[in-house]
Amino acid sequence: MSQEGLLRPGIIQLRVLDMDEAITHYRDRIGLDYVSTEEDGRVYLKAFDEFHRHSVVLREADSAGIDFFAFKADGQEAVDGFRKRIEDYGVAVEDVAAGEMPGTGKRIGFTIPSGHRIEIYADMELSETAPETHNPYIYKDEPRGMRAQRLDHCLLYGPNLPEVEKFFTEVLDFHIPERVDLPDGTLAIWMTVSNKAHDIAFVNHPEPGKLHHVAFFLEDWNDIGHAADVMTRYDISRDLGPTRHGITRGQTIYFFDPSGNRNEVFCGGYTAYKDHPTRIWDGNHVGRGIFYYERQLNDAFLSVVT
Amino acid sequence: MPDGSPFSVMHSIRIKGCETTIACAEGQKVLMAMEQKIHFPNPRPVRVGCRKGGCGACRVKVTKGAYTAEKSSHSHVTPEEAAEGYALACRITPLSDLEIEPAFLGPRRPTEKNE
Numbered sequence: 242m243s244q245e246g247l248l249r250p251g252i253i254q255l256r257v258l259d260m261d262e263a264i265t266h267y268r269d270r271i272g273l274d275y276v277s278t279e280e281d282g283r284v285y286l287k288a289f290d291e292f293h294r295h296s297v298v299l300r301e302a303d304s305a306g307i308d309f310f311a312f313k314a315d316g317q318e319a320v321d322g323f324r325k326r327i328e329d330y331g332v333a334v335e336d337v338a339a340g341e342m343p344g345t346g347k348r349i350g351f352t353i354p355s356g357h358r359i360e361i362y363a364d365m366e367l368s369e370t371a372p373e374t375h376n377p378y379i380y381k382d383e384p385r386g387m388r389a390q391r392l393d394h395c396l397l398y399g400p401n402l403p404e405v406e407k408f409f410t411e412v413l414d415f416h417i418p419e420r421v422d423l424p425d426g427t428l429a430i431w432m433t434v435s436n437k438a439h440d441i442a443f444v445n446h447p448e449p450g451k452l453h454h455v456a457f458f459l460e461d462w463n464d465i466g467h468a469a470d471v472m473t474r475y476d477i478s479r480d481l482g483p484t485r486h487g488i489t490r491g492q493t494i495y496f497f498d499p500s501g502n503r504n505e506v507f508c509g510g511y512t513a514y515k516d517h518p519t520r521i522w523d524g525n526h527v528g529r530g531i532f533y534y535e536r537q538l539n540d541a542f543l544s545v546v547t
Numbered sequence: 548m549p550d551g552s553p554f555s556v557m558h559s560i561r562i563k564g565c566e567t568t569i570a571c572a573e574g575q576k577v578l579m580a581m582e583q584k585i586h587f588p589n590p591r592p593v594r595v596g597c598r599k600g601g602c603g604a605c606r607v608k609v610t611k612g613a614y615t616a617e618k619s620s621h622s623h624v625t626p627e628e629a630a631e632g633y634a635l636a637c638r639i640t641p642l643s644d645l646e647i648e649p650a651f652l653g654p655r656r657p658t659e660k661n662e
């Protein structure tokens with residue numbers, strides 16, 4: 242295995258206004274499997290094609306948004322290595338004890354210059370309903386709802402993009418397949434630690450710590466159409482799509498959960514390698530970059546976040 | 548679900564700066580009534596975002612009339628502001644005729660040229 246250090250996004254913890262509505266949305270509409278509700282009220286879910294215990298954690302709160310986004314590392318040694326590099330860089334690191342989340346080992350957490358909390362961990366139990374590994378079927382039970390296969394990425398809004406970029410590339414070993422540069426600075430960066438077109442992305446925004454969307458991976462364009470059918474059937478608030486992104490080339494729909502957190506269903510996207518040059522967009526073409534068919538941004542893209 | 552059909556109790560909504568009066572059924576959300584009545588190419592006086600009370604795009608101040616409000620994100624309307632008549636249009640339904648004004652707080656989209 243040549244990928245070392247951080248492997249992939251592993252956990253997102255989201256704040257929701259009403260837990261029952263949120264469970265219906267994420268379990269029955271997006272199609273995640275319900276894993277557990279713990280004593281503190283947090284609800285754990287996973288996609289059917291994910292191996293580990295959980296990937297989406299919901300916490301009931303007075304305001305919607307993101308608590309943190311966590312990356313899984315390939316071992317505790319790697320986590321310890323990142324801890325040292327982060328501290329040497331001058332960013333404070335906090336410990337989260339093993340078991341703070343069920344089935345999950347110890348984690349480290351830190352706040353990046355955009356105001357978001359990022360975590361890193363190495364250990365999580367395999368799920369009881371993990372995909373088969375011995376003469377496997379493609380699924381055990383046929384997927385529900387929008388048939389989400391995995392947590393894919395998130396797009397975060399916040400200030401200090403140049404510092405965020407420096408931190409992710411120099412300290413966490415991400416690379417940048419794509420970016421939007423305006424005359425007065427960078428508007429957005431798409432970063433990956435794997436060879437997905439993006440594992441995390443940022444848009445420059447004055448308020449810190451905001452969530453633009455969390456994305457779930459679907460198999461193909463047919464499933465994107467099926468997801469749109471589900472949205473109309475259940476009166477889910479759709480933002481834009483089905484369409485394609487010029488940036489990442491993924492096919493997509495943006496829509497909202499019952500608390501106003503934007504979700505995305507995403508499929509396709511190119512394969513990104515570290516030695517590929519970064520694709521760069523300018524302000525006059527960013528509309529086509531974000532929404533390839535519409536060729537312009539909608540009103541909500543730059544202003545609606547939680 | 549009330550959808551503004553002729554059998555529902557209707558109230559009229561006036562939005563400051565907008566000439567069109569909007570008919571909104573009791574039980575229907577003010578924002579959805581506006582979306583049905585005013586759409587492209589006419590600019591919407593109140594922004595539309597998540598339609599779920601989370602993003603704050605549709606923040607308004609109700610200056611006249613009675614309404615009920617569903618649970619929404621406190622980061623856009625604090626309890627004190629709610630007492631002063633601030634609300635999210637996607638979370639309120641009228642109990643009488645209403646007068647409202649847009650009160651969006653978030654950063655505006657920078658002007659840009661599309662091709």
Ligand code: FES
Pocket residue numbers: 501578594595596597598599600601602603604605606635636637638
């Ligand atoms: S449209 Fe998002 S809060 Fe009303």
